[in-house]
Amino acid sequence: MTEAFYARAVHEVARDLVGCVVRNGRAAGRIVEVESYHQTEPACHAFVGLTTRTSTLFGPPGRAYVYRSYGIHALLNAVAEAEGVGAAVLIRALEPVEGLDEMRARRGLERAEDLCSGPGKLTQALGIGLELNASSLVDGAMRIEPRPTGTAPPRLAVGPRIGITKAADLPWRFCDADSRCVSRPWPGPMRARGRAA
DNA sequence: CATGGGATTGACT
DNA sequence: GTCAATCCCATGC
Numbered sequence: 324m325t326e327a328f329y330a331r332a333v334h335e336v337a338r339d340l341v342g343c344v345v346r347n348g349r350a351a352g353r354i355v356e357v358e359s360y361h362q363t364e365p366a367c368h369a370f371v372g373l374t375t376r377t378s379t380l381f382g383p384p385g386r387a388y389v390y391r392s393y394g395i396h397a398l399l400n401a402v403a404e405a406e407g408v409g410a411a412v413l414i415r416a417l418e419p420v421e422g423l424d425e426m427r428a429r430r431g432l433e434r435a436e437d438l439c440s441g442p443g444k445l446t447q448a449l450g451i452g453l454e455l456n457a458s459s460l461v462d463g464a465m466r467i468e469p470r471p472t473g474t475a476p477p478r479l480a481v482g483p484r485i486g487i488t489k490a491a492d493l494p495w496r497f498c499d500a501d502s503r504c505v506s507r508p509w510p511g512p513m514r515a516r517g518r519a520a
Numbered sequence: 521c522a523t524g525g526g527a528t529t530g531a532c533t
Numbered sequence: 534g535t536c537a538a539t540c541c542c543a544t545g546c
Contacts, residue, residue: 358527360527366527367527368527371543371544374542374543375542375543376541376542376543390527390541390542391539391540391541391542392527392528392541393525393526393528393529393538393539393540394526394538394539394540395529395538395539395540396528398527398528400527413527415527442527442528443528443529444528444529484527485527486526486527487526488526506528521545521546522544522545523544523546524543524544525543525544526541526542528538529537529538530536530537531535531536532536533534533535533536
């Protein structure tokens with residue numbers, strides 16, 4: 324996927340990333356859940372402006388923003404919008420498609436549904452660490468590949484983002500409505516019919 | 521230089 | 534349902 328794919332409104336990038344494939348070496352998984360973050364809104368790390376931590380967010384689109392959460396987990400984002408604008412798409416869950424043995428070894432689990440069903444889980448399963456911060460997702464060792472040709476666009480479920488305390492009302496979480504690998508079950512009646520990418 | 525919070529997870533009551 | 538683990542980094546003295 325080209326850099327131009329990421330140089331668009333972060334919410335469009337988020338929707339279009341559902342169904343794409345995150346790969347790191349032989350381990351790969353299909354994206355089934357994402358959230359978008361933008362500098363104009365306080366839940367986004369870039370809200371505080373340009374700092375050491377947020378420099379990747381303000382950098383060129385199509386790079387990875389990887390940071391440590393709760394001192395324990397690495398979380399993976401795809402930087403979006405034009406350089407100079409702080410925005411990114413948090414990858415929250417994958418459906419494992421290749422390298423399941425590697426994932427099971429790293430996670431110490433067997434069930435495929437549990438390997439990548441959370442933002443901290445998927446980075447552990449794919450072996451994604453902080454050293455990959457600011458690396459390219461277009462042609463790097465870790466990259467995001469387009470949906471396999473011929474596959475239909477997923478049905479999208481849209482709702483508020485998870486696990487944040489600020490701007491928790493914004494409906495910027497996008498899930499594959501038909502996947503069982505999402506990080507948290509969908510609340511219920513708030514389903515939106517998906518759109519083609 | 522010291523402090524506090526956080527886009528989570530897994531174990532336990 | 535509750536709760537601790539653990540560390541980067543922004544902020545404030």
